Amino acid sequence: MMELIRKRLAExxxxxxxxxxxxxxxxxxxxxxxxxxxxxxxxxxxxxxMHTFLVTSGAQPGFRxxxxxxxxxxxxxDGNVETASFSRAALFTSMRSPVVGRFALAGGxxxxxxxxxxxxxxxxxxxxxxxxxxxxxxxxxxVFPAPDAATFNALLLASWPDSxxxxxxxxxxxxxxxxxxxxxxxxxxxxxxxxxxxFADDTYNSLDSFTFVNAQGIATPVRWAMVPEQKxxxxxxxxxxxxxxxNDLITAIGQGALHWHLIVTLGNPGDPTADPALPWSGPHRQxxxxxxxxxxxxxxxxxxxxxxxxxPLVLPDGIAPSDDPIPAARSAVYSRSFTLRSGEIKPASAxxxxxxxxxxx
Amino acid sequence: MPPxxxxxxxxxxxxxxxAAMILTMLFIGIFMVTSVGPAYQxxxxxxxxxxxxxxxxxxxxxxxxxxxxxxxxxDTLPLPLQRIAHASHIVLYTLMIGMPLIxxxxxxxGDYPVTxxxxxxxxxxxxxxxxxxxxxxxxxxxxxxxxFATILAHLSAALLHGLILxxxxxxxxxxxxxPAKRRDAG
Numbered sequence: 221m222m223e224l225i226r227k228r229l230a231e232x233x234x235x236x237x238x239x240x241x242x243x244x245x246x247x248x249x250x251x252x253x254x255x256x257x258x259x260x261x262x263x264x265x266x267x268x269x270m271h272t273f274l275v276t277s278g279a280q281p282g283f284r285x286x287x288x289x290x291x292x293x294x295x296x297x298d299g300n301v302e303t304a305s306f307s308r309a310a311l312f313t314s315m316r317s318p319v320v321g322r323f324a325l326a327g328g329x330x331x332x333x334x335x336x337x338x339x340x341x342x343x344x345x346x347x348x349x350x351x352x353x354x355x356x357x358x359x360x361x362x363v364f365p366a367p368d369a370a371t372f373n374a375l376l377l378a379s380w381p382d383s384x385x386x387x388x389x390x391x392x393x394x395x396x397x398x399x400x401x402x403x404x405x406x407x408x409x410x411x412x413x414x415x416x417x418x419f420a421d422d423t424y425n426s427l428d429s430f431t432f433v434n435a436q437g438i439a440t441p442v443r444w445a446m447v448p449e450q451k452x453x454x455x456x457x458x459x460x461x462x463x464x465x466x467n468d469l470i471t472a473i474g475q476g477a478l479h480w481h482l483i484v485t486l487g488n489p490g491d492p493t494a495d496p497a498l499p500w501s502g503p504h505r506q507x508x509x510x511x512x513x514x515x516x517x518x519x520x521x522x523x524x525x526x527x528x529x530x531x532p533l534v535l536p537d538g539i540a541p542s543d544d545p546i547p548a549a550r551s552a553v554y555s556r557s558f559t560l561r562s563g564e565i566k567p568a569s570a571x572x573x574x575x576x577x578x579x580x581x
Numbered sequence: 582m583p584p585x586x587x588x589x590x591x592x593x594x595x596x597x598x599x600a601a602m603i604l605t606m607l608f609i610g611i612f613m614v615t616s617v618g619p620a621y622q623x624x625x626x627x628x629x630x631x632x633x634x635x636x637x638x639x640x641x642x643x644x645x646x647x648x649x650x651x652x653x654x655x656d657t658l659p660l661p662l663q664r665i666a667h668a669s670h671i672v673l674y675t676l677m678i679g680m681p682l683i684x685x686x687x688x689x690x691g692d693y694p695v696t697x698x699x700x701x702x703x704x705x706x707x708x709x710x711x712x713x714x715x716x717x718x719x720x721x722x723x724x725x726x727x728x729f730a731t732i733l734a735h736l737s738a739a740l741l742h743g744l745i746l747x748x749x750x751x752x753x754x755x756x757x758x759x760p761a762k763r764r765d766a767g
Binding site: 221224225228229234237238240241242244245248249251252255256264265266267268269285351352353369388518526527528529531533534536537538541543545547548551552553558559560562564 | 604606620650657659691699702710715718719742744746
């Protein structure tokens, strides 16, 4: 065979043909390397965010890379059939759909102390009997602090506490805010929000815009909130212990079911769907799309919310993404976090099974 | 029985259709897992059903491969190379079928809905097991690299046959019959 190759190369154009043999696979390989981002170290990838959380929170094997401190909750969702004129999602017309949820605090530190001002989140997985599952992660702030993933990553790095003082470096943060007036505006809205006493009396907002699609295919931009039936109280005047928010939630849920209403805001023409850092202002039509009932809490250790990810793009037919760039970024980053933590050995969570069920020990 | 000069038309059509689909799939896959941009969701939405299409076509292709007579490699090719060529085809068939199955199994183990389109989802093929999810997710990536490397080797060998050796191997799979011969005649 080598003899034949030598003979062919001696023919006119022989070397040119060999160059084609080498170039085509090499070009394909180079295109693959380019697509993988290995030639663009500045590209924002899920790995960028993993590194950011490693820098800001330290290595926390087995835990979610963000919203690391949490507990599982279970209950159900009863949809309001009238929502069907805006979304054909089965969960609005189904009989009671089981729910596995998770209350958590923002930040990658799984043992951080509870404080009144830390952003609280509620993640939900609503599972109608015949498919059409809906997952979401919603927060007790009015807007997302950044219009896009790159700005959010930069904000996390800028607000990372200095290792000596334990507080964010004010000059670094100030420099960031000069460059990002949109984040400055969003943070002003976030810091002026009305705080409540705990998880049970808090309102959680989608922040991101999505699209409801009805049976006729008519699309409506939406944002939504889970609004508590529980009467809200101001935060407790003094410190109540490192896990007080979670302990209060476990106590409240032990005394009786907790309820929230899914209040959907229908977008007006011109509402900024593509920018979750901007609120929708002015009058809006809202509908009560259903009731969430939570009846039990469980520790993450062995709990039903641990082995899944609250990917905001797990949407039923009838609810679709919008031009908001953040859900895609969250989906991609959560997927990476889920893969990493699922392959790691996780130490005990801050809220252990004994904390949730003291009598069971 | 006389040797067959080339693969039947159905096998050649399947080969080139799947070549395009698998390369598309590999590029979508590597780009989407290293992206947090708006394209991410569209690419994931294509990746899942395209993978299932490849799985279905790969099964049809494997059955077709068993039912047809394939042309043999020329005697001019040294025996070790013939063995490597044979082994590389087993690798290609294994990964064509294995990769979509691992993807499906991985989503099942991670308790993700295996959504195809318009809310149509496939049933899980593994029980919910996050540790297994983490393992299969890693395996899916590493086997994708192995599949891409094997495809590059396959393509390099095919081009060597078609442009340098001109021993008829390229023509066994070409959609157009023997373009090199026409050029040689001219």
